[in-house]
Amino acid sequence: MTMTLADARVVTPEGVHDGWLTIEDGRITHVGRGTAPGPGHSLGGRYVVPGFVDIHNHGGAGGSFPTGDAGEASRIAALHARHGTTTLVASLVTASLGNLARATSALADLCEDGLLAGIHFEGPYISKARCGAHDPALLREPSVREFRELLAAGRGHVRMITIAAELPGALDTIREAAANGVIAALGHSDADYGQTVAGIEAGARVATHLYNAMPQLGHRDPGPIAALLEDERVTVELVNDGVHVHPAMLRLAYRAAGAGRTALITDAMAAAGAGDGSYGLGPLKVDVVDGVARLADGPGAGSIAGSTLTMDVAFRRAVHELGLSLPEAAEVTSRTPARVLGLADRLGSVSAGRQADLVVLTDGLEVAGVMRHGTWITEP
Known part of the structure; x- marks a missing residue:
């Protein structure tokens, strides 16, 4: 036809x-x-x-990918599809290895059915000092052996893993990810500039939601942001919701990285498309008020806990708030994230x-x- x-x-x-x-x-x-x-x-x-490509998404429509529930995942994908996302990676959060493996195996079925474009592990190999909306009691030092077990559960559908470069075992795990065709992303990290450079040299190629959950720019201590922005091999994720990052800092990152190295993401959680209320994000409780998601209790109470963003809103904000042209906005919401996934020849x-x-x-x-x-x- x-x-x-x-x-x-x-x-x-x-x-x-x-x-x-x-x-x-x-x-x-x-x-x-x-x-x-x-x-x-x-x-x-x-x-x-082009249809939007979201490489970092935890949920929506009241559902959450970390549960591994197929019905929830289908509702999430349908919600984001109505907002223009035609390629979607399911992001998990820190959990026990057993729960991560179970959720990964269930989501791999949906990848095989074509509903999802892959699975992203955001945790458990991240910094306690920068864990944000992750349960610090479940964080672990990176382990090649454990990572291989998670890869096996994903049956070829694990696309990305976020790692804090400064942790013991991080560089070996980054190398293992790269050797298996998995994108290593640096984030939720307390790394300094040199440790971040070492992570990039080991094979990391993405910055998980740049600016958020990492040390900030300093003129004597540049930290991870400078290392990630200056390296031409690294694509930077940005959450363009008006909450996670001030528009001036988004514009600064875009001027440094350009459309070819900038990928807008939603980092959406269950409340996207579902309104204010109380929700779960992995094992943690999240309250959403006026569209802003924050941890409800525990040591990180009040921390931003994902977003309620959809990619069409990110596209509009890219044009209206960041001053991007329509082709540039299409590149950062479609072409660049597709390239990150190795799919730019298809979509x-x-x-x-x-x-x-x-x-x-x-x-x-x-x-x-x-x-x-x-x-x-x-x-x-």
Whole structure:
């Protein structure tokens, strides 16, 4: 079946143009300018951008990936898909190794079904001093042997692991991750500049939610942020929700890293799309008030505990708050995170040969339609 989308403003890596595109068997086959050569589905001049790729997401719609519950995971994916996320990595939080392995095995089934694009371990190999919304009693020193057990539970679907570079065993575990095709990310870390550089040299290639849960920039003690921003091999995650990071600091990071090394993420938890209230994040209780999630009790009470962000909001904020062009906003929400996952040859841009994962946006950059693999989730 061939479908033509006409009367569109197509956002490509090269720019924005009035045009059309054709889709066949779930893939984009042509992207053209001007009037479509035949009849098609008119988009009425709306924008078409690539489907969003979220590489750090804990939940939404009242559900949480760390439970490993298939029904919850399906609701989470559906909620974020309605907001334009067509490729989604399920992020787990610190838990016992047994619980992590069980959740990983269950989520691997959903990866095999194509619902999820992989699994991310955020913990347990992180710093007690910078643990944020993680149970400090469950944190552990990195272990290659344990990591291999978690990899086995994931059956090839573990995509990323966040590690604090300063911990004993961290560099060996980073090397093991890289050797197995798993992205090593540095974060929830008390590392100094030199320790962070050592983590990068060992193979780490992503900064987990830059600025958050790490020492801040200093002119004599630059810390991890400077090391992560200055290394061309590192992609930096940023939570663009107006809570995690001030827009001025987001702009600073973007100027240092550029669109090719910046990946906007949601770091969403169960309250995304579900409203204020009390929720769980792994074993911890989280209260959400006015859309801001914070730990309810324990030693980290009051700490930010994920977000209620969706990627369409991150896209709009990238344009309105950070001043990015539409192609730049599409790059940081789609193309760059797709490249991080090794999927940029399949998705992440509105280009011939790519998967037909598309978001239709109004003039106000609100979602009017979402297509995944050539099938409408929400038809404009």
